[in-house]
Amino acid sequence: xxxxxxxxxxxxxxxxxxxHDSATNILPNTxxxxxxxxxxxxxxxxxxxQLKRDNYNDICLDIIKQDTLSIEFIKKxxxxxxxxxxxxxxxxIEEVVxxxxxxxxxVITNLKLxxxxxxxxxxxx
Numbered sequence: 742x743x744x745x746x747x748x749x750x751x752x753x754x755x756x757x758x759x760x761h762d763s764a765t766n767i768l769p770n771t772x773x774x775x776x777x778x779x780x781x782x783x784x785x786x787x788x789x790x791q792l793k794r795d796n797y798n799d800i801c802l803d804i805i806k807q808d809t810l811s812i813e814f815i816k817k818x819x820x821x822x823x824x825x826x827x828x829x830x831x832x833x834i835e836e837v838v839x840x841x842x843x844x845x846x847x848v849i850t851n852l853k854l855x856x857x858x859x860x861x862x863x864x865x866x
Contacts, residue, residue, distance in 0.1 A: 773823045773848055775841055776815070779830045823848055 744767045747758060751768060758768060779787070781804065788800045825844045829837050 773825075773845060775845070776824060776826045777829050777837065778826060779828065783830050 747763065747767050751758060784804055785797065785800050788804065789795055789797070792800070825841075827837065827840050827844070832840065
């Protein structure tokens with residue numbers, strides 16, 4: 742099962758796993774989650790380009806269905822993690838990656854320091 746493989750391969754920290762299922766079902770205890778957003782029409786055009794087909798209505802319906810699931814996803818994660826929202830409307834994939842790295846580098850460093858301090862305190866007890 743793919744979920745088991747993902748859990749096993751990400752036991753060590755420092756991985757980025759991308760999709761809604763990962764954040765809620767596969768790796769629900771991650772401390773940092775990133776939500777990528779974009780304008781509806783931009784997303785439709787990206788999907789048309791990705792799938793190399795021009796069935797506008799079907800693609801719109803698919804995105805609306807995905808957005809409905811996203812609302813449930815956001816409700817689940819909002820209280821559990823640090824969340825960054827990145828608007829990708831005018832960004833290339835490389836720019837999205839750069840933004841993710843920029844926004845998360847300080848948080849990741851702080852999380853590591855917090856865990857080290859927690860471990861250190863635990864060992865002293």
